[in-house]
Amino acid sequence: MTVKVFQEKDVEAAVPFRVMEDDGTADTRLEPELSSEDLHFLYETMVLNRELDDRLLRMQRQGRIGFYLTGLGEEATHIGSTFALEPTDWVFPAYRELGAALVRGFPLVEFVCQIFGNSGDITKGRQMPNHYASPSLRISSLSSPVGTQLPHAAGCAWAAKIKGEKTVAITYFGEGATSQGDFHVALNFSGVFKLPVIFFCRNNLWAISVPLSRQTASRDIAVKAQAYGIAGVRVDGNDVLAVYQVTREAARRARAGEGATLIEAITCRMGPHSSSDDPRLYREEKDLEEWRQKDPIARFQRYLRWKGIWDEAYEKNLREKIQIRIAEAISKGESFPPPPLESLFEDVYSTVPWHLEEQRLELLALRKEAKH
Ligand SMILES: Cc1ncc(C[n+]2csc(CCOP(=O)(O)OP(=O)(O)O)c2C)c(N)n1
Structure with a gap:
């Protein structure tokens, strides 16, 4: 008698979904129906996110703030996905999704106050920097222990389902969080109760110094959805339009009562893990070269140019406006006294x-x- 053993290779590997080519052209059948205004909003939010990260990391180096985490190279993942949701949907972030908060209109001064932990911070300086929250924008306060936000999002989605609301919950995490028990608990529970929740994994290849190869023996992250009876999808995480499309579909399924989705967005953490990390100690600079060519902002810029809605004058004006906004927010935010x-x-x-x-x-x- 031969025992039939199920192996992962029996299931076809999913090719990551993409809309834009590296040169900025796109398959018109796959493009989302977004206006020029929407496309500009996405681009401008990505640029704002990057400029803010750059400025605040430098402020940490100057000793003006204690700690900072950037989303360098991953802007398309959280900006494209949050933009695909309704403002009434709940966001359960990790610590690298500033762009998601910017999509929701998180005020820059409040963000700076949170980084300083001063009296302008609604969390009264009790959280680490980058751990912002906003009940009115439906952005949950996040916990530092890796992965704890996944069961929170499942619980929120369960509450929405019980109340008969059409609200969806999305939660963000890195591939490192998939090694935590909380990942299993949340996906299993969401599968059993068919919850309107989106598990958005930014597979940025590194969990501080631990590479993806040490995180899982699975072929990829999305395949894990099968074990929990939920939908799984792989997407090019540096393609903001592809991310938008897969998240929109996951939200449609959630609202239609079809349950949870695990999205694996393949990207790369281009910067250090945090301001306390030196990645030169564990990864080769040359490994990043290939990813630099895939920069999500440069690629989207080429797409906008291909659509005829980008030129040098627009870019110059945008960068100037953003610099002014950031400088004003920092000088105002820095002037608040400490919390009482x-x-x-x-x-x-x-x-x-x-x-x-x-x-x-x-x-x-x-x-x-x-x-x-
Ligand atoms: C339970 C727990 N273990 C360890 C840590 C320390 N730690 C903070 S972030 C991090 C790596 C997380 O990597 P990943 O989930 O891939 O997210 P990324 O930082 O790459 O976005 C670790 C180990 C922690 N905060 N919580």
Whole structure:
């Protein structure tokens, strides 16, 4: 008797979906129906994201802020996908999706205040930099432990389903997060309960110094969806239009009651993991060369030129406007004082327990003393 063993190679590997060629031309049958205004918005948001990242990383190097994380090279993944959703859909970010917040209109000054952790930050300086949140924009506060946002998104989608709302939840994470138990829990639960949730994996090939080859023995990330009975799709993560298309389809399925989708967007983390990392210690500069040619912003710019809606004057004007916006946001954001000291004792208990009240009074007395 021969035992039939199922192997991954029995299933055909999915070729990542793409709309734009590297030279900026596109298959017109695959192009999304987006107006010139929409296309410009996408491009401008990607450029703003990159310029902000560049500026803030330099500020960290100058010692003006403590820590920073960029999304360098991955802008198309989160900007294209958030733009494909409704403003009423919930976003559960990791820490590299500033562009998703910019698509939603997150105010730049508030963003800068969050990075400084000062009194202009709605989270009162209690989170690490890049851990912004906005209940009104439906952007959840994220947790630093890798992967915890996946069950949060599944729970949010479950609540929406119970209430009979058409809301979709999207959550972002790197391929490193797929090694966490939370990934299994969230995908399994979403499969069983057919939840309106999108699991968006930015497969940027590195989890700090751990390469993709050490993260999984699977052929790819999207194939894992099969084990949980949900849809899986691979997409070129440096093609903003392809990302938009696959996310739109995942959202349509979710709203139609067809359940969850795992999207694997293939891209590359072009910068360091964070301002505390030196990638020269574990990866070769030459490995990035091929990816530099695939830069998502340069590629989209070639597409806009091919469509006849980009020229040098537009670019020059855009860059100037963005520089002014960033400079104004930084100078305003940097001017806020730190959060009030006594705010340390707020927001945990509705009635502050006696021992914390004692500590609060002691702290205020010490501060008074220090001022004299
Ligand atoms: C549970 C847990 N383990 C380890 C860390 C330290 N850590 C922070 S980010 C990170 C790598 C995550 O890589 P990935 O999920 O691929 O996302 P990327 O940073 O590449 O976007 C690690 C190990 C953490 N924050 N939480």
